[in-house]
Amino acid sequence: MFKSFEKQPVGTKLNFEEVLGSLKFNDQGLIPVIAQQFDSGEVLMMAWMNREALDETLRAGQVCYWSRSRAKLWRKGESSGQVQLLNKLRIDCDGDTLLAMVDQTGPACHTGRHNCFYLEIGSKSVEIIAEVLIDPDELYRS
Amino acid sequence: MFKSFEKQPVGTKLNFEEVLGSLKFNDQGLIPVIAQQFDSGEVLMMAWMNREALDETLRAGQVCYWSRSRAKLWRKGESSGQVQLLNKLRIDCDGDTLLAMVDQTGPACHTGRHNCFYLEIGSKSVEIIAEVLIDPDELYRS
Numbered sequence: 001m002f003k004s005f006e007k008q009p010v011g012t013k014l015n016f017e018e019v020l021g022s023l024k025f026n027d028q029g030l031i032p033v034i035a036q037q038f039d040s041g042e043v044l045m046m047a048w049m050n051r052e053a054l055d056e057t058l059r060a061g062q063v064c065y066w067s068r069s070r071a072k073l074w075r076k077g078e079s080s081g082q083v084q085l086l087n088k089l090r091i092d093c094d095g096d097t098l099l100a101m102v103d104q105t106g107p108a109c110h111t112g113r114h115n116c117f118y119l120e121i122g123s124k125s126v127e128i129i130a131e132v133l134i135d136p137d138e139l140y141r142s
Numbered sequence: 143m144f145k146s147f148e149k150q151p152v153g154t155k156l157n158f159e160e161v162l163g164s165l166k167f168n169d170q171g172l173i174p175v176i177a178q179q180f181d182s183g184e185v186l187m188m189a190w191m192n193r194e195a196l197d198e199t200l201r202a203g204q205v206c207y208w209s210r211s212r213a214k215l216w217r218k219g220e221s222s223g224q225v226q227l228l229n230k231l232r233i234d235c236d237g238d239t240l241l242a243m244v245d246q247t248g249p250a251c252h253t254g255r256h257n258c259f260y261l262e263i264g265s266k267s268v269e270i271i272a273e274v275l276i277d278p279d280e281l282y283r284s
Contacts, residue, residue, distance in 0.1 A: 005270070007253075013268070014269070016263075020268070032188060041183020089263045093253050099259040111149075111235050116236070117232040117233065120230060121230075121233065122155075124158055126156040126158055127153065129152060130152065
């Protein structure tokens, strides 16, 4: 299905339900979602949505993932207050990955760092490259 | 394992083999990799690596994925010439996603667009928002 329109020009409008209904969820019914800060371009995290989480995200205008560990909808920030306001939601060429451009309130990472990618692979070691901004014990207590 | 050092400060150096050996590959032995243009911040694509592809990426300094459809190492750009020079490779807080900051030669997307996220979800339709820069038939013929 995604192959059928890939040569179409900018501005082409595709049927909403047809495209969303053709997304390739994996065998657990999930699709990976990259969250990126809309203005700075910072990649914040990667998590997963099922169709219900996707619909909830579009309805609420705030990002809602599917928590694999808790097996339920995860309205990002519902316990920490660190919500992700949805700016734009994009689909990739294969229909198997989403890019959520968001406005992140506070740190995105459960460690209290601004984004989750705080470990950098060097030639001989892996280095911690980002500081903890908020003690997670504080974040999840309130 | 990733929990054990998450409160450590910037500059902490962790054992290379210990961290890479603790990465959480899925039940197919794969880990998702986000490719981002290192200077502009543009998210280019998402693909997968197994441990062999990761080692090859670090060895070569160019991104090598695992092609799920072809079930073999996929040295990005090997047929198109559109390689991804590795700038930085980062691991997320859970050890289950990688962020490759790269310098992309030409378009990253097999459709000939600069990145793969060329479909934007609107309230009533899905719109094509990026133009084809190179005809894919040209890209893969050469």
